[in-house]
Amino acid sequence: MLSIATLGARDHKVLMRATKVSKVYGSGQRLHYGVKETDLNIYAGDFTVIMGPSGSGKSTLLHLLSGLDRVTTGELYFKGQRIDQRSEKELGQFRSRKMGCVYQAFHLVPDLTILENILFPAYIAGMRKEAAEKKAHACMVELGIIGLQHRYPSQVSGGQQQRTAIARALINSPEILFADEPTGALSQEQGTRILDIFTDLNQQGQSIVMVTHDAKAACRANRLLVVKDGMVDQIVGLGKYEANEQQKREADILSILASSSQKRCT
Numbered sequence: 612m613l614s615i616a617t618l619g620a621r622d623h624k625v626l627m628r629a630t631k632v633s634k635v636y637g638s639g640q641r642l643h644y645g646v647k648e649t650d651l652n653i654y655a656g657d658f659t660v661i662m663g664p665s666g667s668g669k670s671t672l673l674h675l676l677s678g679l680d681r682v683t684t685g686e687l688y689f690k691g692q693r694i695d696q697r698s699e700k701e702l703g704q705f706r707s708r709k710m711g712c713v714y715q716a717f718h719l720v721p722d723l724t725i726l727e728n729i730l731f732p733a734y735i736a737g738m739r740k741e742a743a744e745k746k747a748h749a750c751m752v753e754l755g756i757i758g759l760q761h762r763y764p765s766q767v768s769g770g771q772q773q774r775t776a777i778a779r780a781l782i783n784s785p786e787i788l789f790a791d792e793p794t795g796a797l798s799q800e801q802g803t804r805i806l807d808i809f810t811d812l813n814q815q816g817q818s819i820v821m822v823t824h825d826a827k828a829a830c831r832a833n834r835l836l837v838v839k840d841g842m843v844d845q846i847v848g849l850g851k852y853e854a855n856e857q858q859k860r861e862a863d864i865l866s867i868l869a870s871s872s873q874k875r876c877t
């Protein structure tokens with residue numbers, strides 16, 4: 612059942628908080644907002660999905676939250692600690708320990724094997740070889756890519772490449788997993804497998820924030836942020852995902868998106 616989620620009325624913890632966050636591109640007369648004075652909370656254990664029209668600011672918002680890009684103004688907090696003012700080096704270290712990212716383009720290093728790609732962030736974060744290899748093995752088992760460790764990215768399917776990218780994002784046990792259109796480059800079958808993996812991870816407690824255009828993919832989330840003209844236009848609680856409610860959830864999400872596109876955003 613859908614309900615408007617009121618900020619602060621939830622019984623679980625705020626993992627990330629954005630306060631009046633903006634991202635401005637260009638300068639002078641060419642200045643424009645990617646994200647405009649946005650306030651929002653991301654809650655621990657939630658599967659949050661960000662939707663909205665093309666150019667509305669979804670990826671920019673995700674990049675700001677994940678520290679891939681810097682806010683122009685505003686404040687970002689992770690478990691109550693301000694993170695937007697950290698130096699590049701500090702933020703890089705923080706991100707490698709606390710955050711994992713998966714993108715539509717898998718961004719695997721072609722000259723590294725599947726195993727080496729997965730291990731890479733563990734070494735950056737300073738994990739010991741033995742512990743890193745043990746964790747990589749566990750991630751590969753979890754994601755069903757065990758046996759592929761000595762192949763190169765060009766020698767596995769698109770779905771297997773994306774699962775490698777997810778394993779790489781999970782190797783440092785991130786507190787939050789960000790995903791930008793993670794199924795966009797995959798067949799429907801491969802995309803469904805990735806969404807099943809996200810659903811399982813979330814049911815094990817993994818916090819996830821995902822950008823998608825696809826209402827089918829968005830059904831997996833329990834919280835929907837609709838972005839419009841660089842601002843959060845609606846925040847809707849979707850309830851726990853149940854596979855047998857897929858069609859109804861999809862219809863509900865499409866109707867929320869339609870109502871958002873009809874409203875004028877001031």
Ligand SMILES: Nc1ncnc2c1ncn2[C@@H]1O[C@H](COP(=O)(O)OP(=O)(O)OP(=O)(O)O)[C@@H](O)[C@H]1O
Nearest residue numbers: 636637644645663664665666667668669670671672
């Ligand atoms: N590096 C950049 N330089 C200048 N403008 C940018 C840059 N990145 C994004 N923008 C602009 O910021 C706005 C938001 O872009 P963003 O990519 O976040 O939208 P989106 O909702 O993710 O779009 P899509 O669904 O098409 O991927 C757009 O007007 C876009 O043109």
